Amino acid sequence: MHSREDLEKEVMVAARDQGIGSVLFRNALGRKLGVNVTDNECLSFLTIQGVATPSELAHYTGLTTGSTTAMLDRLEKAGFIMRKPNPKDRRGVLIEVNKKWMAAAGPLVAGIQSAHRELLGSYSDKELIVIADFLKRFTYNVHEHTKKIEEDTPSTLSR
Amino acid sequence: MHSREDLEKEVMVAARDQGIGSVLFRNALGRKLGVNVTDNECLSFLTIQGVATPSELAHYTGLTTGSTTAMLDRLEKAGFIMRKPNPKDRRGVLIEVNKKWMAAAGPLVAGIQSAHRELLGSYSDKELIVIADFLKRFTYNVHEHTKKIEEDTPSTLSR
DNA sequence: TCGTATAATCAAGTTACTTGAAATTAGAGA
DNA sequence: TCTCTAATTTCAAGTAACTTGATTATACGA
Structure with a gap:
């Protein structure tokens, strides 16, 4: 067919x-x-990663470091994140999500998480290996070509 | 193991x-x-979907319809999209990506696309069926729980 | 230890976004 | 058919978020 x-x-x-x-x-x-789209993307990234530096968050959100500082100020003021000194680099800080955000977002993502677990339960070990392998190799492609785009000389597209 | x-x-x-x-x-x-993050998300959605209404784009980007109008004005002025009358609804319009954007983005995504094709080529039919099935069921979960979040009464989270 | 690079922040100016209202058409019901 | 309400997009005014360029502090290589 x-x-x-x-x-x-x-x-x-x-x-x-x-x-x-x-x-x-x-x-x-x-x-x-x-929370606005940018702040939400940042929090979603932090929820997955646990901690991140402002530079990493700037890269992920597509913001400049200046905007990232402002965004982190907002999120800190709202009580959603915390700035901690970075023990490995005294110039920088580490950002962590607070319980307030986890408590707010947790109940809203609990349903989808258990649905995903149930979905995974329906596959054999062999099938899960194929799926994991596919996802990893797919992601590898994405990373490689992201690097390629970032490394190449700037585009000449005129607006 | x-x-x-x-x-x-x-x-x-x-x-x-x-x-x-x-x-x-x-x-x-x-x-x-x-292009800025918002405009880029919009163009990326359009590139996949072919056409979309401003309302759909507002929903996808997370913007209000007012901001969406402004965004479409920007993209139209830049020559990346086109507004066409919607034959099915004279109140609305349809948005299409122009060749200018495809010509600019095409070369940058060609590499990743062929890498993905090569990746798929390395799997058996049986394996591809498992992968497609997984992705579809995963996406189904996501949609269902998105609906649930949108339907539920507004959160009481205070900032 | 000097010079350069990197991390984050800050202030000023610009851009993008939200809100609320208006114009137009759709669609449902009397 | 004729209303009435809802849906789609646009617009204008005000607000919020973003960029740029400079600044401070630390890291790291020569």
Whole structure:
């Protein structure tokens, strides 16, 4: 019923839809919790990573370091994050998410997390290995080509 | 070597890393092409979807419809998108990406696309079916819980 | 220890965003 | 058909967030 070509396309489309869905989910979460898109992306990154430096957050959010300072001021004032001294570099700080954010976001992500766990439970070990392998290699491609874009000389696109 | 628990966790981590990687890739692309984060997310969505209404773009980007109008004005002025009348609804318009954007972004995404195609080529039909199935069911979860968050009564989180 | 690079912050100016209202059309019900 | 309400987009005024360039402090290589 499915040609090889269709099958490959199906995976590509499914991967893209997944990306779109994730953005929509995070936006819904941010709206619900009353944080703007940028702050929400930052908090979502921190929730996954645990801690990060302002530089890393600037890179992830696509902001300049100046805007990142302002964003962290906002989030700190709101009680969602904490600045801690970086023991490895006295110039910098480490950012941590506070319990206030976890307590607010936790209940909203609990449902999807358990749904994902249930989904994973429906696969055999062998299948999970294939899935993990695919995701890792896919992500590797993304990283490699991100580096390539960042390294290449600036584009000449005129606006 | 791997417990079942480890295996499931590995997939979850891989899925999250993939999401983070995608954001970083899109940001790199936007920086390179000189468009801000919001405009870039919008263009990336349009590139995938082909066409969309301003309302859909507002929802995807997390903007109000007012900001979306301003964003579309920017992108139209820059020559990246086009407003077309919506034949199905004379109140609204349809947004399309112009060749100018495709020509600018195309070369930067060509590499990753062929890398992804090569990656898919390394899997058997059976494996691709598992991967596609996983991605679809994962995305289904995301959609369902996005709806749930949007439907629930507003949060009482005070800032 | 000198010079350069990196991390974060700050202040001034600019850009993008929100809010609330207006214009236009859709769609449902009398 | 004719209202009435809802939906889609736009607009103008005010606010919030972002960029740029400079500053402070520390790291790190020569």
